[in-house]
Amino acid sequence: MNEEALVIKARRGDRQAFAQLVTEHHARLVAAARALVSDAEAAQDISQEAFIEAYRSLPRLEHPRRFRSWLFSILRHRALNYLRAAGRIDRFVSLEEAEDHPAEPTGAGPSEPFEAIRGKLDRLSVRHQEILAAKYLEGLSYEEIAQSFGLSVNAVRVRCHRAKEKLRELLSQDEGLSPAAEGVGP
């Protein structure tokens, strides 16, 4: 069954259909949440809450085709609320401004091979983190991101590029982790 049909069924209260949707999307969503809040436990909670909120608000979703980008925007708002509540971004600063500052990373020390890299990546600003998560983890197109973030496609393109440059900068600090980093970078 395709996603659109599942969304329509779930909208009518079909839990089974919604369970299928969760099965399909949760891995990517948890990863994106992890990228945004850089805390594995919180990422689990936030992504679950995002699913529950999505279930509740499904009747308000007008276009079932946009389920993925819509789900991601719910997650994004949840994550930003979490960061704000945790005091990691200033709650009195507007969202746009807040996103420019990197969220203070918290979390466990490196215990796995990826932990070290994640520790690096967590130093990306929220603004860059969210766009990379949308693009790389959620696999949304520029257009979907634009809809989800309320930006123009061109702005998404530019912001995505800046995020990649930043990512490049972070990763190239340690050549060992990124074989392609040699001789490249700003």
Add this chain to the structure above:
Amino acid sequence: MTRSTPCDEWVEAISAYADNEARRGERRSVEKHLGECEACRMWLEAVRQDQKVYTEAYGAEPQRAEYVEKVIARLPPEQEPAPVRRGFTLVELGVVVAIIGILAATLFPVFARAREKARQTSCLSNIKQLALGMLMYARDHSEHLPSVENWPAAILPYVKNEQVFVCPTDREGSKLSYAMPWTLSGASLADIAKPAERPLLYDADTSGGFAPRHNDGGHVAFCDGHAKWYAHPPEGVPRAGVLGAPDRDYGLAERLHLAYAAWIGVETRDVLGAISQAKRIISEQQGFVLEARYSDMDGRANGQVSFKVPSTQLDITLQALCRLGRVLNWQVRGEDMTTQVTSAQARLRVREGELARSEQAAQTARAAREEAARAELQTLEEKTTEARSSAYTEESGTVLATVSATFTSPVAEVTPLMATQRTLTGAWGWSARMAGTGAAWVAGLAPVWVPLAAICWGLSLIRRRRIAAAAR
């Protein structure tokens, strides 16, 4: 040597290219450039590598098997999904209401003017009909127009319709919206020099003045039967609030032996002052006071002055009295005294003849019955004097108008409680009036907003249905 940094002008395009998001037509040029520029090729490679690192770093987050069950367990219990509520937002409704308001504000005066224009046409037809009725009456009555007092009744047999006497715009509830000038009361058509310039009937208010009730103007019908709209009353039509034209022709009254009687009620704060002013005015106009009374009951002063004044000065006198305060009411009546005057004159002639004959008889019979004759003569002389005085009285009635002027003060010196009560009543009356006006507006605009509201409601219903159908 290869450059170590990618070309600034290309990096963004390459970045998008790496995401498979190159713009239309951009793709080929990027590929061409990549073929030529090694630094850019390396940049692309690095970006792709970074993506891999990023995806793996976060994607490798350990999956928890119970995740889905957890989420499903936390879903709200078997409940109907939130009903689809999708009507109009407040802003949308506000915009609609504002548009309706603007439309109403612009259209309503236009409609009102158009409606007034229609009533104006009807009124013009009325006044022309009445003028023709007057002229027909004159044809049947040896070319004489009816009198001011009873012209409506006089011409009713000719127009055979009581509705033509009321102007459709006249909201004062009167049964007569038109008036004829005093100067033409009972006049002969032959005496009218220029019938096309002599107003015969006009749109009048209750005081008998010109009433501009049709788009700031009123209608006037002339003695030749034509009728026209005027913004300002033409010559011969009294202005609103002014008692007749100042050059009213009272010569006609003398010729016709009309006796005038007038009543006027004036409200003024200074009743005593008004009485003394009235006395001065009366003496200035060669009149004389018959009686002046003053009383003060319950703080309400009341004065009355009865006087006689030459008919020629009646108009000026009344106008002067009007200026003493607020006019509450006034009335002028003219009574035809011709019969009384002629009979009195005839009696006088008979008595004078008798007297002459008695004198003759007395002279012839003086010697014999001087005493008796003298007595008869005296009786006759007395009778003649009486007849003369009677004739004088009758005649003087025709040149002297009798006027009774009443002056009253407004209810004065009220207690604070009464003042408060009055204010409250006034405020209540005002708000009630305003509410009434508002309701009248809303009701009057019903043809505009009811269909619009119905359309909006219908649209929202259709939309809701469609969404509900899509959800099913």
